[in-house]
Amino acid sequence: MTAGNTCSDGLDNDCDGFVDASDPGCTTPDEICFNGMDDDFDGRADCADPNCDGARGDPCGSGLPGICSAGTVTCQGAAVACVQNRNAATEASAAGTCSDGQDNDCDGSMDGTDPGCAVPGDLDGDRDVDEEVAVTALSLQLQLYPLPFTLCPLHFTLYP
Known part of the structure; x- marks a missing residue:
């Protein structure tokens, strides 16, 4: 290329059969x-x-x-x-991600509302074992091992 010729004007400025960026005499920017x-x-x-x-x-x-x-x-x-930027991770109690305030497995549910963070025996979704489970266990125990006496309901009469 001669001085004053450009490598971006669409012309074969040095008459070598090559135009602009395809001309070996041209150096083009990145x-x-x-x-x-x-x-x-x-x-x-x-x-x-x-x-x-x-x-x-x-x-x-x-x-x-x-x-x-x-x-x-x-x-x-x-x-x-x-x-x-980040791929989905495990959302589970064992992974330690159930109380970090993030949706780690990218399913739209975070921490306590994520099924991966379920607590066995949690019937109301508050991530703890519910009393209903303990009552059910006691009831089952009483069915298997009955008491030697009968529990009678108590009756109260209220007087004005």
């Missing part, structure tokens, strides 16, 4: 991803340019619940995608 321009003059801008494949940009919302919601704009195969 593609800057996510700026809306064809920086390397190959006719493809940003994620459409193979040089940007895998490039990561601004934060975005993945559309998934819980810890999977935060994502990053990413070039994937000539397209723009919002890729989640």
Whole structure:
């Protein structure tokens, strides 16, 4: 290329049969991803340019619940995608994630409302063993081992 010739004007400035970016005498700048321009003059801008494949940009919302919601704009195969930053984890008492205030398994339920955090014997969903379980156990025990006497209901009469 001679002085004053450009590598982005659409012309074969040095008459060697090559135009712009395809001319071996031209050095082109790198593609800057996510700026809306064809920086390397190959006719493809940003994620459409193979040089940007895998490039990561601004934060975005993945559309998934819980810890999977935060994502990053990413070039994937000539397209723009919002890729989640964290994958789903286990939401279970044994994993220690049932009281951290997050939806770790990305199912839309957090901690105490997540089925993965269920407590055996919890009948009302408050994550503790309910008295109903203890009463049921006592009732079962009485059926298996009856008392040697009869319990009679008490009757009270109230006088004004």
